Amino acid sequence: MQAKNDIIAQDLANKIRHKIYEPGDFLPSENQLADLYGTSRETIRKALNALLSLGLIQKIRGKGSIVLNLDRYSFPISGVTSFAELNKELGMHATTKVLTLEDRDNLPKQFIEYFPEEESSSGIHLERLRLINGEAEVLDCDYLLNPPIESIPKQVAQASLYQYFEYELGLDISYATKEITVVEVDERIKELLSLSNNLAVLVASRNYLADTTKFQLTLSYHRPDRFKFVDFARRKKIKL
C-alpha cells in the first residue's frame, strides 16, 4: 500500500509532466487540494514538499504553489538512478556490452584508490560498456558486495541490475554518495571509450540500502565531450 501523500505527489507530478498544470500556473491551493483528494491539509503539504525538493514547484507564501520550468535547459538527472532507468526515461536507445562478470574475494586494484575501506571485501566484479548509436559512451565498473549480493545472473548484468535488486531480491535501495572528478585513464579505458587523450570524467559512488548496508561501489568513466550532469538544488537552511 502506497502512502496517500506519495500517491498525491505522483499524481501531481504526472499532471505537471503532461502539462495539465503548466509552468507559471498556480496549483490549486492546499485547502482545495485537500478537498480534491479527500485528505487533510498536512498530507497535501507532505506531497507538495516532495515536488518542492524535486524542483517541480515553488511555494510562495500568500500566493500559492507555482509550477516551475523544467524544460529545455534544465533537466535534473541526478539522484540514485541506474543507467537502464535513465535509458528508458530519456529514450536513449542505448546498448550494454558486458566485459567482465566474476566473483572475487577482494576488491580489484582499480577500485582500491577510491574505496580503500572495502579493500578486502568479497563481491562480484562487473564491467559494462554503454553504447549509444554504436558509440562507446560510458564504462561502468561495479563491485557488488557479497553480502548482501550473492550472485548476478548473466542476463541481469545485460539488462537492469536495479530492477533485479528491487523486484527479485527485494532490496530497498535508499541512498548514495557520489564524487565527480576528472582523471587520467589507462590505455585500455582510453581505447574502450575511443578517447582522443587520456582524460575521462569519473563518477565514483557508494550505494546503500535502507538499513545502511553498503551494497554497490561504482566507477563510471565518461567521455568528457559527452558528459553532462544536471542538478537542482535548494539553499540549505541547516548549516553543517
Add this chain to the structure above:
Amino acid sequence: MQAKNDIIAQDLANKIRHKIYEPGDFLPSENQLADLYGTSRETIRKALNALLSLGLIQKIRGKGSIVLNLDRYSFPISGVTSFAELNKELGMHATTKVLTLEDRDNLPKQFIEYFPEEESSSGIHLERLRLINGEAEVLDCDYLLNPPIESIPKQVAQASLYQYFEYELGLDISYATKEITVVEVDERIKELLSLSNNLAVLVASRNYLADTTKFQLTLSYHRPDRFKFVDFARRKKIKL
C-alpha cells in the same frame, strides 16, 4: 523567529557535527526527542526529515534513526552555496581577485551559449579569479541580473556576494539549477588557470529567489585536476 523544527534540526546537526551523536549511534527515539524539546512528534519528524535529506541520518523502521558516516570519504558540498561560504566552511584560506566589474545592457558573449534566454537582459558582469595558496583554482564569471540587482559595491565583489544579497538587500535566495560539463576554453582562461591543455570543468548555474525571480547566472571554470564535486542523493520515490 525561526521555526521550532528548524531550530531542532540545527541543534541535532550541531550535536552530530560535534560528535555528541557519533556515526553508528542511534538518536533518541522520536517520542523521546519530542519530550526533550518539549514539542510534538510531528515537529520532531520535520526536523529529522531535514537531516535525512542532508544525509546526516538514516531512519530505520522499528529501530530508530542512525547517524551516518559523513567523514573521510564523502563530503557533500553541493547545493546553493557561494565560494565565500565554502571557503569559510572548509577553512580553505582562499583569496579572490576581481578581474571585471561592469554594468551592461545585454549578456556578454561568453554567456549566451549557456543562457540564451537572457541574451538581451541588462545586468552586472563580474569576473573573479579564486586562488588557493596563490594558485589559480577557479574562474567565476557571474552575470547579476538587473532587476533585481541594481549594483555591486567593489568591496562586496571582493568579499561575499551572497552575504550582501541576503543581509543588505534582504533577498531570499532559494534554489538553482546546475549543469556540469567539460569544455574547451580560450587562451585567456587557459592562462588565468595555468592549464596544461585547453580543457576545463564548467559549472553553469541559474540562481533564483524565493519568488522565482532569476537573479544570477554563473559560469565557473575549474581546473580539471583540482575539481571535485561531492553529492549525497536519495533514491526518488516519484517518477517524472
Add this chain to the structure above:
DNA sequence: TAGTGGTCTAGACCACGTA
C-alpha cells in the same frame, strides 16, 4: 478582509523489529 502558505499540536492507527 479573505485567501494563501507556514507552523504546530495531540492523538490515532499501522507496520516493523526485538526480545
Add this chain to the structure above:
DNA sequence: ACGTGGTCTAGACCACTAG
C-alpha cells in the same frame, strides 16, 4: 508485548498577499 518509525487527521494560530 512493546517500542520504534510511518502515516494521517482536524483543528488552530500566524504571516503574508491581494483587492
